[in-house]
Amino acid sequence: MPTLRPNKYRTHTCGELRETDVGKEVVLSGWVESNRDMGGVIFIDLRDRHGITQCVFDPKRSGQAAHDDAAKLRGEWVVRVKGTVGKRPPEMINTKLETGLIEVDGTEVEVLNEAKTPPIEIRDDLDANEDVRLKYRYLDLRRGKMQRVLKMRHKAAMATRNFLTAQGFTEVETPFMIKWTPGGARPFLVPSRLNLGKFYALAESPQLFKQLLMVAGTDRYYQIVRCFRDEDLRIDRQPEFTQVDLEMSFVEQDDIFTVVEGIMASVWKDVLGIEIKTPFERVPYDTAMARWGNDKPDRRFGLEHVVLTDLVKKHDGGGIKIMKTVVDAGGIVKGIRLPKEFAEATPRAQIDKLETFVKGMGAKGLAWARIENGGSWGKAPLAKAINDAMRTELNAAMGAQDGDLLFFQFGPEAMVQTVMANLRLHLGKKHGLIPEFGSAGTWDFFWVVDPPLFEYDEEAKKWAAAHHAFTMPRAEDMPYLQSDPGRVKCTRYDLVLNGYEIAGGSVRIHRGDIQSAVFRAMGIDEEEVREKFAFLLDAFQYGAPPHGGIAVGWDRLVWLLTETEAMRDVFAFPKNNRGVDMMNGSPAVVDAQLMKDVAIQSVAPEEEPAEKPAQA
RNA sequence: GGGCCAGUAGCUCAAUUGGUUAGAGUAUCGGACUGUCGAUCCGAGGGUUGCGGGUUCGAGUCCCGUCUGGCCCGCCA
Numbered sequence: 184m185p186t187l188r189p190n191k192y193r194t195h196t197c198g199e200l201r202e203t204d205v206g207k208e209v210v211l212s213g214w215v216e217s218n219r220d221m222g223g224v225i226f227i228d229l230r231d232r233h234g235i236t237q238c239v240f241d242p243k244r245s246g247q248a249a250h251d252d253a254a255k256l257r258g259e260w261v262v263r264v265k266g267t268v269g270k271r272p273p274e275m276i277n278t279k280l281e282t283g284l285i286e287v288d289g290t291e292v293e294v295l296n297e298a299k300t301p302p303i304e305i306r307d308d309l310d311a312n313e314d315v316r317l318k319y320r321y322l323d324l325r326r327g328k329m330q331r332v333l334k335m336r337h338k339a340a341m342a343t344r345n346f347l348t349a350q351g352f353t354e355v356e357t358p359f360m361i362k363w364t365p366g367g368a369r370p371f372l373v374p375s376r377l378n379l380g381k382f383y384a385l386a387e388s389p390q391l392f393k394q395l396l397m398v399a400g401t402d403r404y405y406q407i408v409r410c411f412r413d414e415d416l417r418i419d420r421q422p423e424f425t426q427v428d429l430e431m432s433f434v435e436q437d438d439i440f441t442v443v444e445g446i447m448a449s450v451w452k453d454v455l456g457i458e459i460k461t462p463f464e465r466v467p468y469d470t471a472m473a474r475w476g477n478d479k480p481d482r483r484f485g486l487e488h489v490v491l492t493d494l495v496k497k498h499d500g501g502g503i504k505i506m507k508t509v510v511d512a513g514g515i516v517k518g519i520r521l522p523k524e525f526a527e528a529t530p531r532a533q534i535d536k537l538e539t540f541v542k543g544m545g546a547k548g549l550a551w552a553r554i555e556n557g558g559s560w561g562k563a564p565l566a567k568a569i570n571d572a573m574r575t576e577l578n579a580a581m582g583a584q585d586g587d588l589l590f591f592q593f594g595p596e597a598m599v600q601t602v603m604a605n606l607r608l609h610l611g612k613k614h615g616l617i618p619e620f621g622s623a624g625t626w627d628f629f630w631v632v633d634p635p636l637f638e639y640d641e642e643a644k645k646w647a648a649a650h651h652a653f654t655m656p657r658a659e660d661m662p663y664l665q666s667d668p669g670r671v672k673c674t675r676y677d678l679v680l681n682g683y684e685i686a687g688g689s690v691r692i693h694r695g696d697i698q699s700a701v702f703r704a705m706g707i708d709e710e711e712v713r714e715k716f717a718f719l720l721d722a723f724q725y726g727a728p729p730h731g732g733i734a735v736g737w738d739r740l741v742w743l744l745t746e747t748e749a750m751r752d753v754f755a756f757p758k759n760n761r762g763v764d765m766m767n768g769s770p771a772v773v774d775a776q777l778m779k780d781v782a783i784q785s786v787a788p789e790e791e792p793a794e795k796p797a798q799a
Numbered sequence: 800g801g802g803c804c805a806g807u808a809g810c811u812c813a814a815u816u817g818g819u820u821a822g823a824g825u826a827u828c829g830g831a832c833u834g835u836c837g838a839u840c841c842g843a844g845g846g847u848u849g850c851g852g853g854u855u856c857g858a859g860u861c862c863c864g865u866c867u868g869g870c871c872c873g874c875c876a
Binding site for chain 2: 217221224225226228237239241242243257258272275277279283302308309314367368388412413415417418539601602605650677736749760765
């Protein structure tokens with residue numbers, strides 16, 4: 184990449200010079216990557232974002248003054264070097280550098296800025312803890328690896344914009360400061376100085392606005408947009424994050440799939456040069472839950488779940504009282520078989536650790552059995568209790584062989600699914616079936632389709648929308664909206680990649696009668712809904728087209744695309760898992776007068792004085 | 800709100816069962832060296848073992864509390 188125009192700082196970038204430039208007088212500027220003083224000749228590796236160029240200072244050619252100046256240079260100083268491009272002798276070619284065939288014979292060195300010794304080394308293979316990297320993010324980002332990630336993110340966005348534009352989409356911006364509506368994530372609040380006591384909410388997504396754009400006839404809308412959610416964080420969640428949000432009119436589910444598959448294919452091709460296979464496979468939600476306990480399963484390895492509920496029911500618990508109690512109470516039973524080769528590497532102490540692991544997720548314990556002597560359960564805790572008939576059938580259902588280790592979980596469905604899904608992932612990573620992070624060359628894209636429209640809220644004793652209240656029920660399930668809400672599936676879809684949900688959306692309800700039926704099934708007072716969502720429901724009375732859309736979790740997608748360790752790696756300036764920006768210290772208390780201006784008074788406990796004053 | 804893990808030099812780590820002066824690599828600084836490219840060689844500086852308390856003749860190590868960081872559950876698309 185050449186410089187924009189030759190100026191006093193540089194005629195070329197540090198990644199630009201080649202053999203064809205030999206003989207040219209050039210000026211380069213950058214950071215001192217390394218300084219190798221051989222006693223006579225000095226080598227300065229000069230780095231900018233575009234690459235590294237070696238500058239040589241041989242007193243005979245450079246003159247004594249330039250040589251002495253070069254000797255004073257230190258790491259990360261910002262310098263300008265003038266010199267002549269020279270061809271390297273064959274034995275001194277550096278094949279690791281793109282500029283490795285040449286070097287710049289320096290004749291002049293100017294220090295543009297000195298630099299303190301950085302707390303982290305500026306190198307690709309840096310092995311520093313993330314908190315140090317985050318505190319000095321501007322240095323962390325100076326590393327080539329991080330610059331390449333930023334570049335990949337940009338290329339992915341370009342591929343997406345180009346693709347969607349070619350498909351007739353229009354990018355429309357929507358407000359960040361919006362009216363709070365109930366349900367969904369906890370919003371960040373913004374007090375209004377002009378309307379004391381009132382608040383904006385920062386948009387959790389442009390959901391309602393994009394539906395209004397459909398009513399407006401925009402037809403194909405998209406936006407690469409920031410979203411805000413004040414929820415607890417995870418490795419794949421930031422309080423402010425980016426979505427590729429899109430919505431289309433007069434479409435069916437398949438139209439949206441085609442568009443999103445097109446985006447993914449463009450991104451993977453433009454950024455990685457990889458052709459991914461489309462269309463993506465579609466997996467029913469029920470299948471995903473049964474086989475992997477999860478609506479975003481990682482299918483790159485086995486250790487699939489076996490649903491044992493009916494088998495246990497058939498045997499009335501098979502002698503195991505707690506299992507009977509669980510299934511009688513409507514709970515479920517699931518098993519995972521760990522094959523012999525991995526089971527042998529799992530001594531009793533390891534099983535105890537796994538038990539601690541699952542108890543941390545709400546499990547009461549971890550039932551297990553080690554298969555020996557043609558199907559016996561050896562010294563497993565349940566071995567005495569279980570009767571032969573159920574044990575035999577259970578072994579068969581799980582394909583158990585001698586030496587295998589079986590794990591079981593039984594109890595309320597939600598707990599069993601969570602525990603078993605996480606146990607499977609844990610075992611998969613532990614036994615090297617999937618990498619700690621990254622794709623290992625396998626990009627497993629698929630759709631999860633036909634999830635239930637409603638979830639039963641045990642506490643409130645009523646059905647609630649599993650996604651949001653505007654998701655269209657499947658046509659064939661309409662008759663059951665009132666009679667059997669639990670069996671109603673909907674036209675919602677999630678795109679999964681290697682165990683992460685990277686997009687989710689739905690076909691929306693555009694007709695008032697269906698919307699009313701859904702509200703009724705949820706036992707929601709329509710007047711109340713009208714009050715909160717009046718603008719949307721009003722709009723829908725003026726000719727809402729059939730429409731649907733999807734939102735791509737952009738950071739998550741780029742994270743997986745770049746195979747970086749944490750999603751934070753694809754943010755220039757991320758927050759940590761407590762929502763704190765470790766570089767600038769946000770969030771922070773604000774000036775008392777600012778608080779007064781917006782009629783806000785803090786009731787938070789007094790903050791303890793910081794232990795050590797933060798200083799760089 | 801809960802579970803698990805970690806905290807020792809600027810950075811990454813080590814330190815036997817609780818044992819006497821807390822080490823190494825790297826970075827930094829100084830010296831040597833005219834073709835290096837993760838330069839090499841020689842030397843030097845660098846520590847309140849996160850913090851507070853306890854047990855002990857003796858604590859980096861054990862116990863309690865606390866803070867910080869990370870991962871997960873709850874929560875959230």
